[in-house]
Amino acid sequence: MLPSSLQAEQFAKYPPEARKLAAANLRALQQLPLSFLPGLLREVIDFDFKFPAERNAIEKELANLSSLSQAEANQWFQEFTQISLSSKLEHLDWVNQPGQFLEQESAYLWATHQLDAFRKAATDYGDRLRSTLLVEQIPVRRIGIAVIGQGVASYDGPLFRNLRKHGTYFRQVKPENGLELLLTVVADRAKAHPVPYGHWYVDGGQAVNHSSFMTCVQYRALEPVRVALLKYMQTEIGRPGMGPEELRTNLARLKPSDLGMKGGDPVLDRFQVKLFTEGSGTQIFSTTFAQWTAREALRRAQPLTLLVRFAPRQRQRPMNELLSGSPGNPDLDFTGSLIDADMAAYYQWINQQRLPGSEQSSFIVWFEDHSQALAIAPSLPRGAVSNSVIDLGELLSLVIS
Amino acid sequence: MIDQSPFRRSRTAEVLVKGRLSPSELAQRVGHSRRDFLRDAAGMALGTTLMGASPFVRGQTAAKRRKVIVITFGGGARDQETFAPEGQENIPYLMHQLIPQSSFFTQVTNHGILGHYVATASLTTGVYETLNNFSAIPPQHPTVFEYFRKDLKRPPSDAWVVAPSNGFNRIGESECRSYGPGLGARVVLPKHLLSAATSGNTTDYEHLLRDNYENPLYVPQIGGSEFELQQLETILKLSVDDFRAHARTVSSPDELSVYIAKRLMQKESPSLLWITMHDIDIAHTGAYSLYIEAIQRTDRLCAEIWKAVQSEPEYSGNTTLLILPDFGRDADEDPGGNGFQHHRTGDAASRTTWMIAMGAGTRPGVVYDSPLQSIDLVPSLGAMMGFSPTLSQGQPIKELL
Numbered sequence: 001m002l003p004s005s006l007q008a009e010q011f012a013k014y015p016p017e018a019r020k021l022a023a024a025n026l027r028a029l030q031q032l033p034l035s036f037l038p039g040l041l042r043e044v045i046d047f048d049f050k051f052p053a054e055r056n057a058i059e060k061e062l063a064n065l066s067s068l069s070q071a072e073a074n075q076w077f078q079e080f081t082q083i084s085l086s087s088k089l090e091h092l093d094w095v096n097q098p099g100q101f102l103e104q105e106s107a108y109l110w111a112t113h114q115l116d117a118f119r120k121a122a123t124d125y126g127d128r129l130r131s132t133l134l135v136e137q138i139p140v141r142r143i144g145i146a147v148i149g150q151g152v153a154s155y156d157g158p159l160f161r162n163l164r165k166h167g168t169y170f171r172q173v174k175p176e177n178g179l180e181l182l183l184t185v186v187a188d189r190a191k192a193h194p195v196p197y198g199h200w201y202v203d204g205g206q207a208v209n210h211s212s213f214m215t216c217v218q219y220r221a222l223e224p225v226r227v228a229l230l231k232y233m234q235t236e237i238g239r240p241g242m243g244p245e246e247l248r249t250n251l252a253r254l255k256p257s258d259l260g261m262k263g264g265d266p267v268l269d270r271f272q273v274k275l276f277t278e279g280s281g282t283q284i285f286s287t288t289f290a291q292w293t294a295r296e297a298l299r300r301a302q303p304l305t306l307l308v309r310f311a312p313r314q315r316q317r318p319m320n321e322l323l324s325g326s327p328g329n330p331d332l333d334f335t336g337s338l339i340d341a342d343m344a345a346y347y348q349w350i351n352q353q354r355l356p357g358s359e360q361s362s363f364i365v366w367f368e369d370h371s372q373a374l375a376i377a378p379s380l381p382r383g384a385v386s387n388s389v390i391d392l393g394e395l396l397s398l399v400i401s
Numbered sequence: 402m403i404d405q406s407p408f409r410r411s412r413t414a415e416v417l418v419k420g421r422l423s424p425s426e427l428a429q430r431v432g433h434s435r436r437d438f439l440r441d442a443a444g445m446a447l448g449t450t451l452m453g454a455s456p457f458v459r460g461q462t463a464a465k466r467r468k469v470i471v472i473t474f475g476g477g478a479r480d481q482e483t484f485a486p487e488g489q490e491n492i493p494y495l496m497h498q499l500i501p502q503s504s505f506f507t508q509v510t511n512h513g514i515l516g517h518y519v520a521t522a523s524l525t526t527g528v529y530e531t532l533n534n535f536s537a538i539p540p541q542h543p544t545v546f547e548y549f550r551k552d553l554k555r556p557p558s559d560a561w562v563v564a565p566s567n568g569f570n571r572i573g574e575s576e577c578r579s580y581g582p583g584l585g586a587r588v589v590l591p592k593h594l595l596s597a598a599t600s601g602n603t604t605d606y607e608h609l610l611r612d613n614y615e616n617p618l619y620v621p622q623i624g625g626s627e628f629e630l631q632q633l634e635t636i637l638k639l640s641v642d643d644f645r646a647h648a649r650t651v652s653s654p655d656e657l658s659v660y661i662a663k664r665l666m667q668k669e670s671p672s673l674l675w676i677t678m679h680d681i682d683i684a685h686t687g688a689y690s691l692y693i694e695a696i697q698r699t700d701r702l703c704a705e706i707w708k709a710v711q712s713e714p715e716y717s718g719n720t721t722l723l724i725l726p727d728f729g730r731d732a733d734e735d736p737g738g739n740g741f742q743h744h745r746t747g748d749a750a751s752r753t754t755w756m757i758a759m760g761a762g763t764r765p766g767v768v769y770d771s772p773l774q775s776i777d778l779v780p781s782l783g784a785m786m787g788f789s790p791t792l793s794q795g796q797p798i799k800e801l802l
Contacts, residue, residue, distance in 0.1 A: 110514045110515075110531075111514065111531040112531075113512070113513075113529070115747045116747060119737075119746070119747055119748075161487060162733075243535050243536075244535050245535065279687075280685050280686065280687060280742065280743070281685065281686035281687035281688065281742070282687070284686055285686060285687060285688050287687070287688060288686060288687030288688060291687060292687065292739070295739060313688070316683075316688070316691055333690075335690070336688065336690035336691065337690075339689055339690035339693070340687075340688050340689045340690050342689075343689035343740075343741075344689070346733070347733070347739070347740055350733060350734065350740075354736055
């Protein structure tokens with residue numbers, strides 16, 4: 001089936017709000033090329049479980065598409081219409097299974113050497129869309145905080161190498177009560193600007209006390225979910241004919257209840273399940289989990305505040321042993337985790353800078369319980385070194401003032 | 402696994418990339434940067450100034466004894482962790498021992514599918530293969546081993562592949578009718594050997610058996626058999642006990658591969674030896690420190706192989722060593738990826754790599770900027786060794802002729 005044949009009743013299996021949204025924009029959807037539309041439907045079908053920022057973005061995109069005349073739509077999607085797809089793809093149920101369609105479309109594009117053309121079409125479309133939509137002002141300057149190196153007694157290697165040219169390196173930070181000071185300032189922000197899913201605290205281990213105004217994701221608390229997922233994967237892998245791609249498709253279908261999550265925030269629960277089912281390595285290493293959570297939170301929820309505290313990950317162990325979920329406390333790799341988190345902090349900053357208001361946003365990375373930190377803010381010089389004696393609360397106040 | 406990341410681009414804000422370059426311009430820029438790094442670090446000459454008579458002319462009299470070893474620096478490594486100033490500390494052996502003796506090609510682009518098995522298969526056939534990356538199926542086009550053996554009437558023992566176990570057991574020969582069965586390379590899979598040698602009881606050796614980092618939770622069955630044990634005893638002249646004892650001393654699958662490769666060099670002295678490394682692909686787990694450790698290990702192992710070449714009478718003085726990654730990894734700035742973790746975006750960083758050519762018939766200390774494709778390797782090997790890869794779609798590298 002091609003998009004021009006779409007009918008409203010074909011969205012009957014969508015969750016209520018998604019169904020309503022798709023039906024309301026049917027005419028716009030009908031004029032989109034098949035190489036593009038399932039990508040949009042993959043977002044629409046999950047609309048009921050999206051963060052406010054994502055909902056806003058989807059609604060704006062659909063409103064823009066609905067405003068296009070046929071001639072304008074042809075112009076906008078010219079590059080996508082030049083992508084050739086197979087009849088097999090046309091016959092897939094891309095309305096109800098857009099994710100599976102995209103997996104197969106992706107494989108097809110790679111195999112037919114059309115990926116670069118698709119990539120260009122997607123990039124051009126994104127640029128055009130962004131230039132069309134008004135950027136909303138955010139209520140407060142965005143800030144990111146990364147706390148790295150938990151449990152590391154000493155480290156002689158250079159830290160923050162990728163970020164130094166963007167900010168000021170503080171080498172005499174007072175580490176006492178550093179985490180508490182950061183969380184206090186962050187909690188005050190969350191209280192002063194109570195935006196839904198606007199202020200996040202991600203912990204790669206066990207979260208410490210924090211404000212109820214913050215959205216919290218912590219690795220330790222998700223242990224039962226992780227164990228349930230590993231068990232599910234073990235079972236699936238053991239089934240005849242199962243391969244990595246089939247496994248991935250099956251994982252994408254998992255809901256929070258399938259992994260024993262009950263009665264929580266449905267939006268956040270889905271988000272957390274996807275961290276494990278869509279992330280690579282999140283099931284194994286807490287540092288990867290924290291990095292991927294930060295990336296996805298920024299990409300999807302666009303928080304005003306994001307504090308990520310990295311915890312030591314387990315030592316690299318053989319995959320079979322990890323998969324079996326054997327009991328016992330695995331050894332921890334403190335130094336390796338610091339290096340992982342140092343890079344992850346850089347990625348956190350990069351992902352933050354992709355969001356609106358980046359020119360005013362700020363960032364701090366601190367080597368936990370040590371005197372090294374780096375701060376990036378419009379008011380701070382780049383590539384500079386500071387010998388000021390300063391505590392974490394003062395440093396945070398400095399970058400958000 | 403083929404990822405859908407390009408589909409995400411259209412809905413991801415991108416504020417970091419300004420004044421965007423075309424993919425070819427980006428590839429060129431990446432290549433030129435490598436040249437600059439090398440010129441600064443190793444004082445190497447620019448190849449275009451040295452173009453002249455073929456370095457292989459003087460070697461033609463010894464053509465019958467020529468040996469070629471290809472190492473795919475498997476898993477992909479980026480400039481910032483290798484040849485960029487901040488990355489050079491990770492590759493001391495390449496920088497200070499191998500590259501000063503080599504011709505260095507700064508811009509090798511892979512336009513095919515960026516999965517390790519399919520990309521390595523493409524390297525061996527000189528055609529961008531489109532087979533399923535996760536299936537143990539042979540390449541569709543004749544491999545370099547088949548051209549070599551058929552044209553030069555070489556025995557099976559003269560072409561060997563040492564490879565990780567993920568699907569690579571079929572890489573030795575294609576399904577092409579005029580070549581195919583019986584004309585390919587012998588393939589040794591060290592992990593299969595280990596599995597066979599331990600009779601399935603791999604408790605002590607599990608750290609060597611991990612596989613398929615692209616989906617770290619998917620672990621295919623590794624089956625050892627009588628055939629593997631025969632390889633150990635009759636070809637490698639290695640007792641099961643000695644092999645087991647050695648396996649306990651190595652820290653990674655690639656170390657085991659190099660051990661086997663060196664043993665093959667001693668006992669079989671193949672004229673065409675292809676070694677596929679894979680440790681670097683641990684980057685898929687998202688642990689940056691493990692990725693760096695793997696680069697450092699691969700760097701050391703490349704030097705170890707070159708040292709073995711010098712010490713083996715059958716190889717010393719008549720061997721050409723080629724080292725190249727199968728492809729790169731995603732750039733930090735590409736919003737469709739997650740930096741070093743994957744190679745899914747198809748961006749310039751993930752497609753553009755380098756190649757080292759050293760030993761017999763190469764010009765030491767020269768940097769070549771001219772753009773190459775990874776499929777140019779097979780016709781170049783044909784020109785070096787005297788066979789005709791008629792179905793290859795690449796072009797011989799003129800600087801090696």
